[in-house]
Amino acid sequence: DEADNEVTLLDYGAGNVRSIRNAIHLLGFKIREVNGPEDIQNAKRLVFPGVGSFKSAMEVLKAKGMTESLVSYIKQDRPFLGICLGLQLLFERSEEGDSDGLGIIPGVVARFDSSTGLCVPHIGWNGLQLQQPSASLLEGVNGRHVYFVHSYRATPTVENKDWVLATCNYGVDFISAVRKGNVYAVQFHPEKSGVVGLDIVRRFLGGNHSDAAQDVERLSKERIHKPASSLAKRVIACLDVRSNDSGDLVVTKGDQYDVREQSSAREVRNLGKPVELAGRYFKEGADEVTFLNITGFRDFPLGDMPMLEVLQRTSEQVFVPLTVGGGISDFTDANGRFYSCLEVASEYFRSGADKISIGSDAVYAAEEYLRSGVKTGKSSLEQISYVYGNQAVVVSIDPVRVYVKDPSEVPYKTIEVQEPGPNGEKFAWYQCTVRGGRDRRPIGAYELAKAVQDLGAGEILLNCINCDGQGQGFDINLVKLVSDAVTIPVIASSGAGCPEHFSEVFHRTRASAALAAGIFHRKEVEISSVKEHLVTSGVETRLL
Numbered sequence: 001d002e003a004d005n006e007v008t009l010l011d012y013g014a015g016n017v018r019s020i021r022n023a024i025h026l027l028g029f030k031i032r033e034v035n036g037p038e039d040i041q042n043a044k045r046l047v048f049p050g051v052g053s054f055k056s057a058m059e060v061l062k063a064k065g066m067t068e069s070l071v072s073y074i075k076q077d078r079p080f081l082g083i084c085l086g087l088q089l090l091f092e093r094s095e096e097g098d099s100d101g102l103g104i105i106p107g108v109v110a111r112f113d114s115s116t117g118l119c120v121p122h123i124g125w126n127g128l129q130l131q132q133p134s135a136s137l138l139e140g141v142n143g144r145h146v147y148f149v150h151s152y153r154a155t156p157t158v159e160n161k162d163w164v165l166a167t168c169n170y171g172v173d174f175i176s177a178v179r180k181g182n183v184y185a186v187q188f189h190p191e192k193s194g195v196v197g198l199d200i201v202r203r204f205l206g207g208n209h210s211d212a213a214q215d216v217e218r219l220s221k222e223r224i225h226k227p228a229s230s231l232a233k234r235v236i237a238c239l240d241v242r243s244n245d246s247g248d249l250v251v252t253k254g255d256q257y258d259v260r261e262q263s264s265a266r267e268v269r270n271l272g273k274p275v276e277l278a279g280r281y282f283k284e285g286a287d288e289v290t291f292l293n294i295t296g297f298r299d300f301p302l303g304d305m306p307m308l309e310v311l312q313r314t315s316e317q318v319f320v321p322l323t324v325g326g327g328i329s330d331f332t333d334a335n336g337r338f339y340s341c342l343e344v345a346s347e348y349f350r351s352g353a354d355k356i357s358i359g360s361d362a363v364y365a366a367e368e369y370l371r372s373g374v375k376t377g378k379s380s381l382e383q384i385s386y387v388y389g390n391q392a393v394v395v396s397i398d399p400v401r402v403y404v405k406d407p408s409e410v411p412y413k414t415i416e417v418q419e420p421g422p423n424g425e426k427f428a429w430y431q432c433t434v435r436g437g438r439d440r441r442p443i444g445a446y447e448l449a450k451a452v453q454d455l456g457a458g459e460i461l462l463n464c465i466n467c468d469g470q471g472q473g474f475d476i477n478l479v480k481l482v483s484d485a486v487t488i489p490v491i492a493s494s495g496a497g498c499p500e501h502f503s504e505v506f507h508r509t510r511a512s513a514a515l516a517a518g519i520f521h522r523k524e525v526e527i528s529s530v531k532e533h534l535v536t537s538g539v540e541t542r543l544l
């Protein structure tokens with residue numbers, strides 16, 4: 001039957017659903033688009049990946065005349081898989097935009113409470129606790145980590161308990177999956193949850209229509225795991241990408257940000273091909289992959305079509321979150337054509353990025369905000385966060401340590417150092433830089449982190465120029481300083497040299513993730529060794 005390998009996708013055009021499309025294709029299925037209510041009625045199976053905010057999603061569904069056919073499709077108990085907002089919309093109401101939902105499941109969707117010190121958004125891999133005994137899409141995934149990114153959640157109540165298929169704990173027990181008959185919805189992203197997530201999609205689609213689908217089924221069964229119960233600390237592989245002197249896009253790696261060989265020719269260090277390396281890190285268990293286009297600040301990133309192609313090709317084979325940074329700002333090209341930061345970001349999202357990372361431009365925005373005390377809404381950070389949500393916006397900080405004899409010498413937050421500076425200084429502050437460490441700015445990492453959180457950043461990628469490429473461990477002082485200052489997740493970066501450096505940063509700071517580059521590229525340390533070490537040292541970790 002022709003329709004056997006067809007799935008209908010309800011994409012109302014509010015964001016990036018490239019990954020779920022890629023997952024469906026990988027599993028050997030064809031996608032039918034929903035253009036009007038009749039396409040929902042004619043669907044054999046329907047996937048609904050909600051993106052954007054609750055209120056705007058409801059408005060779009062109403063404007064397209066789709067709410068009734070969607071409700072009737074679900075009430076007829078036909079095969080349905082809602083993802084993320086596609087779960088939340090099934091409830092009666094959401095606090096987000098104070099909006100009515102489809103009203104199929106009793107309950108109100110509310111925001112996670114960050115006043116208790118919880119990082120919001122809830123980003124990362126959390127353990128599923130199955131609440132229904134029967135075989136289902138989630139067969140075998142009890143206690144496994146899957147990927148979440150959201151600020152709102154529904155909670156189990158007496159009224160909705162016959163719907164609750166799985167919960168997770170993050171400050172509270174919240175609903176991570178619902179099911180009644182053939183109708184399923186999940187709060188997590190199966191298309192970003194590695195092989196475990198792909199296997200959930202495979203079961204929903206019903207059948208192995210490709211070799212890849214068979215591999216997914218086998219791999220997800222084969223893998224052993226330790227039961228998960230909370231949000232895992234993430235291990236991120238980072239690929240610094242730039243054109244080499246012959247114009248090819250390569251993965252490079254600096255030594256305190258100097259990416260050229262020490263030889264007389266000083267060529268750009270070449271550590272491999274971006275798509276291949278990203279694919280390898282996915283297979284080896286990286287929880288996320290980050291690309292930094294490190295010369296994006298001087299070459300217009302949309303001129304760098306290869307970078308968009310790298311993302312497109314990577315997202316076909318990498319089913320964990322992808323971040324891309326470098327050159328995200330407004331730009332006027334040589335012909336005087338103006339590109340807004342939103343155009344730049346939307347090209348990246350369309351090509352498969354889940355998050356964009358802003359460096360230099362966020363520093364200027366934070367300086368301006370601290371100077372004026374006013375949020376203009378005009379910075380790239382604010383605009384992209386407003387349109388795509390703060391969970392999609394990372395701010396990358398490139399600080400350098402500056403020693404002082406006394407904290408009163410500078411108007412920035414200082415810390416006491418264990419190792420005195422070159423002139424016996426006992427204090428230091430961390431000065432932010434722009435343009436890949438080339439220019440120093442009058443703002444510290446601590447001040448910047450707080451300011452960008454106010455302006456809408458959802459996460460902070462915290463590098464350290466002194467530690468970059470040194471393999472001597474993360475700068476614990478710096479990571480502590482920043483992760484204690486904000487409620488958004490902080491990714492510790494720069495300096496990882498061995499698995500113990502990862503457990504150290506997680507035990508001694510509030511970092512949510514740790515990122516490394518050099519040790520993975522040079523195959524000095526395997527991602528799996530880092531994960532195994534974290535497990536033995538008592539850090540919650542996602543295992544393959």
Ligand code: 1PR
Pocket residue numbers: 238239240253254256257258259292293294295296297325326327328357358359360361396397398434435436437463464467468469470471493494495496515516517518519
């Ligand atoms: O300013 O918005 O165009 O963004 C530029 C981005 O490129 C920023 O995120 C900035 O951190 C990055 N960048 C610019 N120049 C360099 C460079 O190395 N010359 N790389 C650079 C940043 C630092 C980390 C690195 C870790 C881990 N690289 O991403 O991967 O330090 O390394 P390790 O594990 O080997 O120690 P904009």
